[in-house]
Amino acid sequence: MTTHYLGFDIGGTHARCALIAETDGQFKILSSQKHSIRGAQTPRDIALIVRHVVEHVHADTGIDPQTLKGLGIAIAGQISVDEHTVINAPNLNWHNVDFYAALQASLADLVPQASIRIANDLNAIAWGEYQFGAARSLPSLLAIYVGTGIGAGLIIDHKLMVGADNVSGEIGHTKFPELKGIPCGCGQTGCIEGYAGGKAIEYRILHDIQNAVVSREELGLTAEEHPTARCIEAGFRKGLPYAVRFWDETALMLGMLVANAIAILNPHALLLGGGVLEGCPSLLAKIIDNAMEMAPRSATAHIQFIKPTLHDDAGTLGAALLCLSAGQKQL
Ligand SMILES: [Zn+2]
Numbered sequence: 001m002t003t004h005y006l007g008f009d010i011g012g013t014h015a016r017c018a019l020i021a022e023t024d025g026q027f028k029i030l031s032s033q034k035h036s037i038r039g040a041q042t043p044r045d046i047a048l049i050v051r052h053v054v055e056h057v058h059a060d061t062g063i064d065p066q067t068l069k070g071l072g073i074a075i076a077g078q079i080s081v082d083e084h085t086v087i088n089a090p091n092l093n094w095h096n097v098d099f100y101a102a103l104q105a106s107l108a109d110l111v112p113q114a115s116i117r118i119a120n121d122l123n124a125i126a127w128g129e130y131q132f133g134a135a136r137s138l139p140s141l142l143a144i145y146v147g148t149g150i151g152a153g154l155i156i157d158h159k160l161m162v163g164a165d166n167v168s169g170e171i172g173h174t175k176f177p178e179l180k181g182i183p184c185g186c187g188q189t190g191c192i193e194g195y196a197g198g199k200a201i202e203y204r205i206l207h208d209i210q211n212a213v214v215s216r217e218e219l220g221l222t223a224e225e226h227p228t229a230r231c232i233e234a235g236f237r238k239g240l241p242y243a244v245r246f247w248d249e250t251a252l253m254l255g256m257l258v259a260n261a262i263a264i265l266n267p268h269a270l271l272l273g274g275g276v277l278e279g280c281p282s283l284l285a286k287i288i289d290n291a292m293e294m295a296p297r298s299a300t301a302h303i304q305f306i307k308p309t310l311h312d313d314a315g316t317l318g319a320a321l322l323c324l325s326a327g328q329k330q331l
Pocket of ligand 1: 184188
């Protein structure tokens with residue numbers, strides 16, 4: 001018998017979704033799509049986008065939406081233990097939002113049989129890569145993603161670890177004394193995300209341009225172009241001293257972060273991904289070198305560094321697959 005699940009990954013500008021079929025423990029992706037959510041970011045707006053996708057399942061795939069067994073929704077934010085409330089999702093500017101209630105109001109008549117799970121996006125990504133991708137069947141995995149921010153998903157003994165408050169993996173808010181005084185989006189100071197997350201990297205470059213530490217010309221930027229991590233990567237490859245120093249300092253901090261995580265967890269594999277790491281291979285290589293040098297020797301004997309294989313699909317697939325695991329909620 002085949003059952004169907006829908007997975008969503010709600011980002012800051014787009015909602016991705018995928019329909020998967022499960023037959024005797026084998027999964028197949030039937031369709032995937034992407035919807036812009038610019039200008040439509042209230043919980044009700046997003047719930048209506050989810051409804052729109054569900055309504056079109058039949059037209060797109062021939063499957064009756066009434067047969068959907070589960071909907072999994074990944075959001076870049078902290079989710080309450082009961083998976084009803086989005087405590088904080090900075091990209092969406094949601095704070096203590098009962099998203100489950102919004103989904104229920106939007107979907108209850110359409111998919112009465114479906115279970116629903118709202119998950120942190122990195123938890124969904126780690127679960128997707130574990131079930132479907134780069135980390136398939138590894139007993140333990142730490143997925144650290146450096147994108148706009150820095151987050152992690154953790155699998156130990158084949159189980160997704162969510163912690164006492166459902167917020168395991170908030171590794172971007174690890175504190176370093178050197179970063180004392182640097183403000184972070186979480187409201188605290190000294191977090192590595194405030195220094196080495198994609199948004200922070202852009203802020204540091206802009207600050208250096210404004211203070212004449214580096215010029216736009218040296219970074220290959222026009223007057224209108226917004227600096228990103230990729231212009232440091234390009235400068236590093238050309239041997240631009242500013243970019244070399246920038247990556248040395250950033251890779252030292254991120255290498256320490258990874259080494260400390262290895263010391264605590266001794267995972268079988270580290271999955272390093274996200275827009276900054278996937279777009280900047282020189283930075284990634286330096287982080288791995290630093291991490292291997294600083295992590296306890298005893299904890300690196302069998303470690304594998306792996307790259308994401310599902311990319312943008314990891315969150316949607318992971319969210320859908322979470323519906324198959326324990327802790328399902330009924331609409
Ligand atoms: Zn923080």
